Structure formats: structure tokens, C-alpha cells
Amino acid sequence: MRPRPHAGDRRLSVGLDIGGTKIAAGVVDAEGRVVERVPPVPCPSDQAGIVKAVSVLVEELRARHPGTAAVGVGAAGLVHWPEGRIRTAPNNAYRDLPLRRLLQETTGLPTLVDNDANAACWAEYRKGNSAAYMAFVTVGTGVGGGLVLADRLFRGRTGIAMEFGHTIVDPHGSQRCGCGTVGCLEPLASGRALGRYGSAAAAAEPAGALATLAGGPGRVTGETVTAAARAGDPAARAQLERLGHWLGIGIATLVNLFDIELVVIGGGVAEAGELLLAPTRAGFERYVTAAAHREPADIRPARLGPEAGWIGAALLALDEGE
Numbered sequence: 001m002r003p004r005p006h007a008g009d010r011r012l013s014v015g016l017d018i019g020g021t022k023i024a025a026g027v028v029d030a031e032g033r034v035v036e037r038v039p040p041v042p043c044p045s046d047q048a049g050i051v052k053a054v055s056v057l058v059e060e061l062r063a064r065h066p067g068t069a070a071v072g073v074g075a076a077g078l079v080h081w082p083e084g085r086i087r088t089a090p091n092n093a094y095r096d097l098p099l100r101r102l103l104q105e106t107t108g109l110p111t112l113v114d115n116d117a118n119a120a121c122w123a124e125y126r127k128g129n130s131a132a133y134m135a136f137v138t139v140g141t142g143v144g145g146g147l148v149l150a151d152r153l154f155r156g157r158t159g160i161a162m163e164f165g166h167t168i169v170d171p172h173g174s175q176r177c178g179c180g181t182v183g184c185l186e187p188l189a190s191g192r193a194l195g196r197y198g199s200a201a202a203a204a205e206p207a208g209a210l211a212t213l214a215g216g217p218g219r220v221t222g223e224t225v226t227a228a229a230r231a232g233d234p235a236a237r238a239q240l241e242r243l244g245h246w247l248g249i250g251i252a253t254l255v256n257l258f259d260i261e262l263v264v265i266g267g268g269v270a271e272a273g274e275l276l277l278a279p280t281r282a283g284f285e286r287y288v289t290a291a292a293h294r295e296p297a298d299i300r301p302a303r304l305g306p307e308a309g310w311i312g313a314a315l316l317a318l319d320e321g322e
């Protein structure tokens with residue numbers, strides 16, 4: 001077990017989560033208790049604007065909380081570790097943005113910048129469903145994840161390990177991933193995939209519950225599928241089963257490789273609960289190797305919600321900061 005903040009540790013940490021459309025932020029103590037959260041602000045579309053917005057949030061929060069000892073940022077995209085340089089992101093204008101260095105220069109505080117899924121994984125490890133060997137899988141618009149091995153966040157050589165959405169599960173399929181490859185898990189197991197599955201199901205049954213709830217077969221989203229499934233619609237449930245099947249295959253690979261004991265599922269699509277988790281477990285059990293001869297891995301829902309990103313980033317900055 002790595003050293004943890006000791007009882008009586010009074011340090012505070014500012015955390016931020018830079019997403020594709022908004023920036024969430026707040027302050028936690030060394031135990032991860034939320035001291036303050038601010039309403040999310042829209043994320044500027046240009047790089048200079050993002051740096052400015054982040055700096056302003058840090059200075060505001062720090063002014064109100066003089067015990068602030070560190071700053072942690074979780075950001076969508078590929079983040080070079082340990083430099084905290086954001087190489088690129090699908091929905092933001094970053095191009096090789098040295099955010100950690102810039103924030104350190106303006107605030108003078110130890111700063112950590114990491115991938116948002118790594119940050120959310122750390123929040124879950126510290127505050128939610130936790131194990132020494134665990135994975136966090138986020139199923140939202142895309143699919144991402146973080147990995148804890150022997151109580152440490154595993155980042156790989158340069159910080160871009162655990163790109164779980166790009167696990168190859170179906171190379172002879174027809175769906176091209178946003179990364180350009182055919183066969184990745186993401187286009188088969190994301191919220192976007194659920195919307196696509198639901199649209200096809202609604203088109204096949206234009207008077208069915210899915211099409212009716214969405215206001216037309218072409219208007220089905222992942223959220224509509226989940227709502228219809230909750231209401232008991234068999235066609236909608238079948239789409240979540242399809243998604244869970246693929247997710248379970250991806251998780252089987254993860255467990256085969258790393259012998260982890262716990263997989264926590266978060267992200268918007270995970271709000272479907274057991275409607276998603278039951279087929280995910282079934283897919284996992286079918287494909288994990290030597291199922292009869294190993295300790296079963298638990299697949300459970302995340303305890304932390306959308307705040308996991310900034311809370312985890314703030315905690316990482318205290319736990320790993322120099």
C-alpha cells in the first residue's frame with residue numbers, strides 16, 4: 001500500500017475536470033471530502049481560452065481556501081505523463097499543450113495533469129468501490145478506463161496506457177472507430193453505439209415503444225434506449241444486452257491480462273444499472289479464461305458520479321505530488 005495522507009493532514013487540493021463541453025471544479029481535503037464545488041463553466045473552444053479559464057478557477061478557489069497545497073487536472077484526451085502535456089483530444093482544441101508547466105508557473109503550486117479517466121479511476125479507488133487490483137471502465141459517449149495495480153495507478157511508459165475503448169474485439173466487423181481502426185470496442189459498446197442499435201431497432205418496429213418514446217425512429221439516443229428498457233420494452237433491453245455482451249468481451253481480455261479482482265463501470269450508460277451489468281457479466285464469464293479455476297472478478301457499478309474526474313484529479317495531486 002502506498003503512503004496515504006495521515007490523519008490530521010489538513011491540506012486541501014483544487015481539482016478540475018476539462019471535458020469536451022465544460023470544465024468542472026472544486027476543492028477536496030486529503031480524505032477526498034468535498035469542501036467546495038463550483039458550477040461547471042463552458043469549456044472555451046481555443047487553447048488560450050482553456051488555459052485562462054482553468055487559471056481563473058484555480059485562483060478563485062485558492063483565494064477562498066488558503067489551505068490549498070496542490071492542483072490536479074483531469075483532461076479528456078492523450079496526456080503525456082509525467083509532464084502533464086495534453087497531446088490531443090477528440091473534442092478540444094489542444095495541440096501539445098504543456099498545461100502542467102503553465103499552471104505551475106502561474107500558481108506556484110505542485111500541479112498534476114492526467115487523463116480524465118485515470119483521475120476518475122483514482123476517485124473510485126479512494127472513495128468508492130475499491131480494490132488493490134482494479135479497473136475503472138467508463139461507458140459514456142465513448143469508452144475509456146483507468147487501471148490500479150498493487151494500489152498504484154498504472155499509466156504505462158508515457159501515460160497513455162489503458163485506452164480500453166481501443167481494445168480490438170471485432171476486426172472483421174463493419175464499425176470504424178473514431179481512431180480509424182475497425183474492430184475497437186468503443187464503436188460497439190459506447191453510448192453512441194447504443195443510440196445506433198436503438199435507431200435500427202426502432203426502424204424495424206416503427207410503432208414500437210422505442211420509436212414512440214423517442215418521437216420517431218431517427219431520434220433514438222442511448223438515453224432513450226435506457227428509458228425504454230427501464231419501462232420494460234424487450235427491444236430496448238435487447239440493445240443493452242448487445243452492448244453488455246461486447247463490454248463483457250473487453251473486460252474478459254482485461255482480466256485475462258492483469259488478473260484484476262474488481263471492475264467498476266461508470267459513465268452515463270452505466271446508469272442503466274443491472275440492465276447493462278447483467279449482460280456484461282454474462283459476456284465476461286463466457287470469455288474469461290479458466291473461469292472454473294480462478295477467483296471470480298466482481299463487476300460493479302461506480303459509486304461516484306460525474307464528479308469523479310475533478311475529485312480524483314485533486315486527490316492524485318495530493319497523493320502523488322512532490
Ligand SMILES: [Zn+2]
Pocket residue numbers: 165166177178179180181184185186
Ligand atoms: Zn479505436
